[in-house]
Each structure stands twice: as C-alpha cells, then as structure tokens.
Amino acid sequence: MASDCLFCSIAAGEIPANIVHEDDTVVAFRDIHPQAPVHILVIPRQHVTSLDEAKKEHVELLGRLLLATGELARREGIAERGYRAVLNVGDEGGQTVEHLHVHLVGGRRMGWPPG
Numbered sequence: 001m002a003s004d005c006l007f008c009s010i011a012a013g014e015i016p017a018n019i020v021h022e023d024d025t026v027v028a029f030r031d032i033h034p035q036a037p038v039h040i041l042v043i044p045r046q047h048v049t050s051l052d053e054a055k056k057e058h059v060e061l062l063g064r065l066l067l068a069t070g071e072l073a074r075r076e077g078i079a080e081r082g083y084r085a086v087l088n089v090g091d092e093g094g095q096t097v098e099h100l101h102v103h104l105v106g107g108r109r110m111g112w113p114p115g
Contacts, residue, residue, distance in 0.1 A: 002047045002099075005047055005097075005098065005099050006097055006099070007041075007097055007099035008047050008099060010027065010029060010043075011027045011043060011045045017029035017030075018030040020040060020072065020075075021071075021072055021075075023068070024045070025044060025045060025046075025061060025064045025065075025068075026042060026043065026044060026045065026064055026065055026068040027042075027043050027045060028040050028042040028068060028069075028072055028104075029041055031103070035103075035105055036105045036106055036107050036110075037106070037107030037108055038076045038078050038083070038104065038105065038106045038107040039103065039104070039105050040072055040076070040103075040104040041101045041102070041104075042065060042068055042069045042072065042101060042102040042104055043065075043099060043100065043101040043102075044064075044065055044100055046058075046061060047099060048061070048099070048100040049098050049099065049100065050087075050089045050090065050095060050098065050100055051087050051089050051100060052089050052090065053100075065100075065102060066085070066102070069104050070085075072104055073085075073104060073106065076104075076106070076107075078106035078107050081106070082110075083104060083105060083106030083107075084103070084104075084105045084106065084110055084114075085102050085103070085104055086102065086103040086105060086114075087100070087101070087102055087103075088103070
C-alpha cells in the first residue's frame with residue numbers, strides 16, 4: 001500500500017466508496033464521475049502504479065483483475081450487449097490516479113474513437 005494513494009486508501013477502507021465487489025486481491029467501486037450508466041473502477045489491492053509498471057510477478061494479479069471485471073459486467077447486466085474495459089496509462093493516456101485500475105463502462109452505445 002502506498003500511503004499517499006487514493007485507491008490504496010479506498011481498498012484499505014480508510015476512504016468511503018460505493019463498493020460493489022471485494023475479495024483478497026481485487027476491490028471494485030462505482031466511479032464518482034460516471035461516463036456511462038455503469039462505470040465501475042476495478043483495482044488490485046496491491047499497489048501497482050500502472051499497466052506499464054506491471055511485471056511478470058503480476059501475471060496472476062492481472063488475470064484476477066480482468067476476471068473480476070468480466071464477472072462484474074455480467075452481474076451488472078451489461079455483458080450480453082457489450083461493454084468496455086479500459087486501462088488508461090500515463091498522463092497522455094488519461095490516467096488520473098497512479099494506481100492500476102480498469103474502467104468497466106457500459107449500459108449505452110460506445111463511440112469510436114474513444115478519446
């Protein structure tokens with residue numbers, strides 16, 4: 001846990017959030033500025049800054065992060081029609097919190113290009 005990381009604090013229960021899933025590896029909560037009817041952030045409990053910082057030892061963590069994202073899409077009722085699972089990396093990629101996270105976005109038609 002990084003002591004100054006917002007998402008680490010949420011995962012530790014120190015900052016309130018609308019948690020929709022948590023297990024020993026992953027925490028998921030509703031985005032406070034949703035960009036679609038369903039917008040959930042899926043984060044690892046372990047602090048990893050971004051996908052760019054992930055290493056071979058994070059393979060299981062990354063798999064569990066993506067599996068949880070798919071399960072949440074099914075649970076939220078958006079899997080059948082489609083959804084986005086987005087990982088922003090770095091400033092130009094739109095990452096605003098330096099903690100690896102997947103944006104699960106759905107419940108409406110997504111445009112292209114996305115940004």
